[in-house]
Amino acid sequence: MTTYTITLANRDGASYRVAAHRPLLDSLRDQGVDLPYGCQYGGCITCAAKLTQGSVNQKAQVALNNRQINDGYVILCVARPTGDCTLEIGVDSHDKLYRNPFLDPLKPHELKADIATPLKEPT
Amino acid sequence: MAGNGMSECCGPGYASPADAMKAPREKLLYSIAIYTGTGIQKPDYLVTIDADPDSPAYSQVISRLEMPGIGDELHHMGWNACSSCHGDADMERKYLIVPGVRSTNLHIVDCATDPRNPRLHKVIEGSKIKAKTNLSAPHTVHCLGSDIIISMLGDAQGNAPGGYLHLNKDFEIVGRWENSMGDIKFGYDFWYQPRHNVMVSSEWAAPNTFMPGFDLEEVGHLKYGRELHFWDFEKKEPKQTFYLGEDGLIPLEVRFHHDPASSHGFVGAALSANIIHWWKDEGGEWQWEKIVDVENEPHPEWPIPVPGVISVILLSMDDQFLYLCNWLHGDIRQYDISDPHNAKLTGQVWMGGLLGRAPEVNGVKVTGGPQMIQLSLDGKRLYVTTSLFSTWDNQFYPEIRTNGGCMLMVNCDSDKGGMQIDPDFVVDFGKEPNGPSRCHETRYPGGDCTSDIWL
Numbered sequence: 001m002t003t004y005t006i007t008l009a010n011r012d013g014a015s016y017r018v019a020a021h022r023p024l025l026d027s028l029r030d031q032g033v034d035l036p037y038g039c040q041y042g043g044c045i046t047c048a049a050k051l052t053q054g055s056v057n058q059k060a061q062v063a064l065n066n067r068q069i070n071d072g073y074v075i076l077c078v079a080r081p082t083g084d085c086t087l088e089i090g091v092d093s094h095d096k097l098y099r100n101p102f103l104d105p106l107k108p109h110e111l112k113a114d115i116a117t118p119l120k121e122p123t
Numbered sequence: 124m125a126g127n128g129m130s131e132c133c134g135p136g137y138a139s140p141a142d143a144m145k146a147p148r149e150k151l152l153y154s155i156a157i158y159t160g161t162g163i164q165k166p167d168y169l170v171t172i173d174a175d176p177d178s179p180a181y182s183q184v185i186s187r188l189e190m191p192g193i194g195d196e197l198h199h200m201g202w203n204a205c206s207s208c209h210g211d212a213d214m215e216r217k218y219l220i221v222p223g224v225r226s227t228n229l230h231i232v233d234c235a236t237d238p239r240n241p242r243l244h245k246v247i248e249g250s251k252i253k254a255k256t257n258l259s260a261p262h263t264v265h266c267l268g269s270d271i272i273i274s275m276l277g278d279a280q281g282n283a284p285g286g287y288l289h290l291n292k293d294f295e296i297v298g299r300w301e302n303s304m305g306d307i308k309f310g311y312d313f314w315y316q317p318r319h320n321v322m323v324s325s326e327w328a329a330p331n332t333f334m335p336g337f338d339l340e341e342v343g344h345l346k347y348g349r350e351l352h353f354w355d356f357e358k359k360e361p362k363q364t365f366y367l368g369e370d371g372l373i374p375l376e377v378r379f380h381h382d383p384a385s386s387h388g389f390v391g392a393a394l395s396a397n398i399i400h401w402w403k404d405e406g407g408e409w410q411w412e413k414i415v416d417v418e419n420e421p422h423p424e425w426p427i428p429v430p431g432v433i434s435v436i437l438l439s440m441d442d443q444f445l446y447l448c449n450w451l452h453g454d455i456r457q458y459d460i461s462d463p464h465n466a467k468l469t470g471q472v473w474m475g476g477l478l479g480r481a482p483e484v485n486g487v488k489v490t491g492g493p494q495m496i497q498l499s500l501d502g503k504r505l506y507v508t509t510s511l512f513s514t515w516d517n518q519f520y521p522e523i524r525t526n527g528g529c530m531l532m533v534n535c536d537s538d539k540g541g542m543q544i545d546p547d548f549v550v551d552f553g554k555e556p557n558g559p560s561r562c563h564e565t566r567y568p569g570g571d572c573t574s575d576i577w578l
């Protein structure tokens with residue numbers, strides 16, 4: 001079984017070994033990390049965390065727009081690690097997650113993937 | 124227990140709206156309070172508030188019932204029975220159905236055994252509802268006769284349009300209530316008027332769209348609703364749809380007249396900040412018109428004017444007054460709708476909001492704006508809470524995380540019209556024992572102006 005190390009930067013750098021094939025929310029909660037969550041299928045954003053190092057596969061998420069993804073947010077209830085990662089977890093990592101939509105509109109490429117205008121370079 | 128709306132001979136509720144207005148004054152309020160999205164890792168809970176002015180605990184939370192898990196986002200709720208089964212002596216208004224929008228869990232709470240200390244009777248797990256009906260994101264709860272139907276805003280994966288969950292009186296899942304969703308794109312609120320064989324439903328958005336927060340651009344991409352649906356209630360299928368267009372962006376709360384013979388009803392279009400009125404004309408055709416248009420207001424720091432965002436509307440039991448909240452502006456308005464085609468503004472009060480008109484009320488900093496409201500049966504007291512939805516609160520009123528929500532009461536002149544914030548009633552959810560929480564919908568043990576329907 002492939003495992004990776006997840007470091008929680010805003011929990012005194014605590015680190016955990018997790019399986020590559022399981023969602024991070026499940027693996028971390030099983031090891032006693034207190035995490036917020038709601039829908040548990042990737043649609044409601046409650047479990048969002050900020051990925052500051054490493055990479056995940058979060059293809060199943062439908063909660064984040066492209067700006068939030070570019071700001072490093074990942075949806076822990078569906079994200080599976082594809083390498084060692086450093087995360088900031090919980091609502092204290094949500095500084096850039098919420099924005100007043102009237103004051104700070106999204107650009108066409110920053111919308112959710114299904115309606116965003118693609119930029120030239122593929123990502 | 125007086126206040127349960129029980130008379131000696133009959134089932135729950137009242138024989139008529141006029142009878143309901145003569146019921147004893149509400150002494151207890153039930154409201155939900157949430158920690159979902161706040162950073163506090165505690166379950167959402169149901170609060171019981173003392174609303175008896177002669178009690179030493181007046182205007183205080185007297186009990187709290189925590190849900191079993193975290194992350195439900197309690198939101199709207201409804202009674203297991205209302206005046207629609209007044210004639211059924213076997214029924215009792217005993218249980219509140221308290222859904223979690225994010226988790227899809229349904230909590231059945233016994234409020235009658237000890238009204239001051241409601242207790243959890245049963246939980247219907249979200250996973251079970253999804254598996255059996257492919258529905259998620261419960262919203263409005265209405266009983267109809269002895270059954271219960273709940274609008275579910277998504278399928279099990281959070282896609283629109285969802286459908287309607289049907290429970291029997293023992294809170295077992297019967298299945299899906301509707302026979303067809305027709306071409307309906309989204310679900311939200313609904314109300315039925317059986318004498319006209321009609322149900323009207325409105326549209327928010329898919330759970331996957333509204334739950335993460337509000338992206339204004341998604342309105343232009345048709346990810347939010349702008350239609351109103353008229354159902355054949357007996358056939359359980361939509362019959363006619365009104366495209367409200369720019370006048371009806373995000374139509375939310377749906378209210379028919381309480382008078383069961385009337386065909387008049389109203390919906391608040393949140394983003395357009397309009398009130399839409401509908402009725403059946405002499406030829407038996409449904410018609411609609413816009414009767415209230417709240418102007419956008421300039422804001423000192425915004426490049427664009429602020430829309431009101433009408434998050435709720437409510438009708439007094441005698442159908443004379445319509446109340447609405449402009450959650451972003453911060454005002455509650457009272458309109459005389461004795462002539463439903465001509466709404467006349469008769470009252471207005473301010474609390475919170477983004478325009479800075481009333482940042483503090485009764486010594487409490489109001490974070491958020493007037494949001495959910497509940498009116499006493501006699502039409503004289505309007506209870507108001509300030510939080511809309513955790514993610515949307517976080518976008519528009521981020522300080523709510525540290526300040527929490529609050530509940531206020533407005534005294535209403537149910538005769539000539541007029542409103543005044545009561546100086547002695549305030550519940551500050553910023554001071555809750557586990558930290559600041561946010562309060563949303565309110566109900567009374569004896570029924571209220573948004574639950575009872577007459578056959």
Ligand code: FES
Nearest residue numbers: 038039040044077
């Ligand atoms: S819990 Fe809803 S997106 Fe993860």
